């Protein structure tokens with residue numbers, strides 16, 4: 112699927128605005144704060160049903176307004192526009208005002224997801240239109256806490272696997288229930304036997320999740336390095352099983368938290384040293400440049416993984432990354448942009464001068 116056009120209403124700094132994208136490369140050029148990242152945020156939202164940067168999704172609603180809307184027309188490459196699909200995300204603050212006199216406030220859903228006008232659950236909405244998003248904040252994948260890396264794995268696997276979407280949701284709900292029960296065991300002396308049901312559910316879903324995560328990590332490790340540098344990932348898996356739960360049974364009641372399972376997973380970025388052949392931990396010992404490179408390598412692995420699973424490359428969204436890359440790596444990215452639909456933002460158009468057949472979208476401050 113490719114994105115043909117979008118229309119945004121009360122979305123971030125856009126009151127009403129449409130964008131049309133090339134099936135090759137589109138470059139969004141504009142000064143700081145003109146809304147470049149906001150456009151990519153809306154595309155990511157149409158793809159995954161989630162914002163990649165709003166902590167609370169109502170943040171995307173134009174100040175003082177009640178409803179934000181992002182609509183996008185996606186088409187299959189071969190079939191063309193006639194068989195397009197309309198994706199739509201509507202966000203509210205939980206209520207809307209109806210009428211002027213008298214004014215009536217009505218409770219409404221905070222988020223609605225629609226395909227061709229029909230409401231969908233998140234697991235059925237996400238994954239229709241696939242994207243790989245790459246921006247300066249992705250450096251945090253290496254430098255920040257494990258939650259970031261788990262979110263990354265979830266984002267990739269959710270795009271390619273409906274069962275993964277379903278299973279993760281069920282796992283998170285089960286985990287919440289189980290932790291609540293641990294609290295009751297600690298404070299109200301409820302019997303431990305009640306845990307059994309949740310244990311089974313978490314073990315079943317947890318196995319599926321870690322199996323798929325391992326599959327992605329293995330896939331990434333089978334990919335080529337960058338500029339003769341050999342990168343790899345090491346899965347730091349928190350296995351969940353009856354035995355492991357048994358092992359932590361006192362600690363987890365004390366902590367009132369489930370202490371093993373994929374919600375505790377992590378992975379380590381490694382770079383093979385040329386002489387010793389030892390795989391160095393990039394988060395600890397890598398230079399800033401090496402950290403950037405491994406993130407680029409991971410993003411390229413993400414592209415290939417989606418291609419392998421879906422049979423088609425996702426749309427690549429690049430947010431202002433050129434200023435952070437050196438000349439060599441800029442060239443690598445430029446080569447990659449030619450292979451699939453790509454949407455690039457930049458404040459400085461001279462970075463993308465080398466691109467032929469690009470369409471330019473200009474935003475003003």
Ligand SMILES: Nc1ncnc2c1ncn2[C@@H]1O[C@H](COP(=O)(O)OP(=O)(O)OP(=O)(O)O)[C@@H](O)[C@H]1O
Nearest residue numbers: 123124143144145146147148149170171172173174
């Ligand atoms: N809910 C909102 N309502 C109205 N405006 C908003 C809202 N959220 C963010 N903005 C505005 O959007 C602008 C930022 O947009 P964005 O981050 O997309 O800019 P940018 O072009 O990517 O800038 P930079 O080059 O600095 O990255 C800011 O001026 C901000 O005030």
Ligand SMILES: [Mg+2]
Nearest residue numbers: 147148430431
């Ligand atoms: Mg930006």
